[in-house]
Amino acid sequence: MQMTLTINGQAHSVEAPAASLLVEVLRDVLGLTGTHIGCDTSQCGACNVLLDGRALKACTLLAAQAQVAAITTIEGLGTPERLHPMQAAFRDAHGLQCGFCTPGMVMAGLEIVRKHGTQLTPELVANELEGNLCRCTGYVNIIKAIVAGAAGMETADA
Amino acid sequence: MHEFAFLRPRSLSEATAQFASSGEAAYVAGGHTLIPAIKSRLRMPDALVDLSGLGLAGITQEGGNGSGRLWIGAMTTHADVAAGASAIPALACLAAGIGDAQVRNRGTLGGSVANNDPAADYPAAVLALDAVIETDRAAHAADDFFQGMFATALADSEIITRIGFSVPLEAAYAKFRHPASRYAIVGVFVARFAGGWRVAVTGAGPGVLRWTDAEVALAAGGALPAMPSDDLNSDIHASAAYRAHLCGVMLKQALASLA
Numbered sequence: 522m523q524m525t526l527t528i529n530g531q532a533h534s535v536e537a538p539a540a541s542l543l544v545e546v547l548r549d550v551l552g553l554t555g556t557h558i559g560c561d562t563s564q565c566g567a568c569n570v571l572l573d574g575r576a577l578k579a580c581t582l583l584a585a586q587a588q589v590a591a592i593t594t595i596e597g598l599g600t601p602e603r604l605h606p607m608q609a610a611f612r613d614a615h616g617l618q619c620g621f622c623t624p625g626m627v628m629a630g631l632e633i634v635r636k637h638g639t640q641l642t643p644e645l646v647a648n649e650l651e652g653n654l655c656r657c658t659g660y661v662n663i664i665k666a667i668v669a670g671a672a673g674m675e676t677a678d679a
Numbered sequence: 680m681h682e683f684a685f686l687r688p689r690s691l692s693e694a695t696a697q698f699a700s701s702g703e704a705a706y707v708a709g710g711h712t713l714i715p716a717i718k719s720r721l722r723m724p725d726a727l728v729d730l731s732g733l734g735l736a737g738i739t740q741e742g743g744n745g746s747g748r749l750w751i752g753a754m755t756t757h758a759d760v761a762a763g764a765s766a767i768p769a770l771a772c773l774a775a776g777i778g779d780a781q782v783r784n785r786g787t788l789g790g791s792v793a794n795n796d797p798a799a800d801y802p803a804a805v806l807a808l809d810a811v812i813e814t815d816r817a818a819h820a821a822d823d824f825f826q827g828m829f830a831t832a833l834a835d836s837e838i839i840t841r842i843g844f845s846v847p848l849e850a851a852y853a854k855f856r857h858p859a860s861r862y863a864i865v866g867v868f869v870a871r872f873a874g875g876w877r878v879a880v881t882g883a884g885p886g887v888l889r890w891t892d893a894e895v896a897l898a899a900g901g902a903l904p905a906m907p908s909d910d911l912n913s914d915i916h917a918s919a920a921y922r923a924h925l926c927g928v929m930l931k932q933a934l935a936s937l938a
Contacts, residue, residue, distance in 0.1 A: 522685060539685035539727075540717070562715060564859070566781060575758070575784040581714050582785065585685040586707070586729060632780060652779025 529597030544579035555595035566653030569628035576632035606673030616666030618657030639675035701726035708790030753789025802887035806879035853932035
């Protein structure tokens with residue numbers, strides 16, 4: 522089926538089967554491979570993207586369902602030269618080990634800021650992160666990164 | 680994934696017409712049960728009829744606190760119920776405990792109630808809060824709506840439009856949740872109205888059920904009953920006897936959070 526997806530501010534006209542998952546279209550059709558497929562069962566959050574600013578699991582959403590919304594992927598946040606504050610915080614806090622879950626964690630961090638603002642506590646972040654799995658780091662530095670990244674977003678906005 | 684057509688109706692009548700003319704069709708709301716079911720080929724529909732373009736989201740209150748109804752559109756997400764159902768804090772709290780943040784941004788009230796998973800949270804609130812389930816063609820009372828595992832009073836092509844929850848004097852929900860799926864192994868919703876108590880239990884049996892012994896005991900101020908384990912579920916997560924025990928524990932926790 523023919524569908525139009527608005528991704529990172531740009532409209533894309535895509536021909537794909539109606540049964541295509543959003544994450545499949547992002548990766549296999551558009552080459553946006555920053556959004557990862559971890560579990561494919563809506564458990565792990567590696568495929569998190571923002572739909573109209575809200576975090577969703579792109580493995581449990583059809584691309585056809587996403588046509589009405591503005592989609593933001595990890596590629597839409599920053600560039601290697603100019604990282605988004607949440608991305609920079611993951612680097613600075615060493616909030617990753619293998620890095621596979623990181624794009625989803627960064628998007629989850631943005632969701633937490635959307636709901637709770639830029640002044641976060643580690644306890645709140647730990648609770649809000651329950652939809653994201655990391656099998657390497659034990660979460661301590663991920664939580665530090667999100668707390669710091671949120672504060673960094675306030676500075677960046679000012 | 681199994682192939683299907685994806686249809687985007689703009690009105691309820693268009694949606695039911697598309698459903699009727701598309702072979703084995705399925706409505707899709709948030710899709711958080713249906714899409715996994717299609718992935719695993721438990722469901723192989725010929726067409727999905729998308730309900731997102733029908734204006735079925737939103738929350739409105741009729742009448743004051745302790746009376747009246749809180750009407751919630753079928754396509755309202757769990758996150759929006761958690762944030763917007765302040766007239767019934769127990770319902771907002773229940774919605775805030777479904778799945779995880781990303782799932783709550785997508786899953787819907789109507790989808791959950793129409794699916795009637797025996798371990799879903801919402802059916803407990805619908806039943807305990809004596810809700811009315813309004814559809815494109817009828818209004819169902821909660822007591823007649825749930826008919827056991829994944830079965831409801833809905834006809835094949837019937838669409839839930841909104842659900843009206845009776846606003847209680849006080850209510851609470853306590854859930855012992857499965858740590859991975861976050862579904863209720865047992866969840867107990869208690870609600871007190873001017874006319875008495877209603878207690879609904881999810882997760883324990885083959886479908887949501889009213890715990891009338893508990894309702895009678897609460898009204899009389901007597902000792903709380905034990906849940907008989909005879910008709911409860913046994914699976915790898917919990918035996919029927921353990922679920923029966925949890926019913927009593929969750930009932931006490933829900934009552935304690937009222938105080």
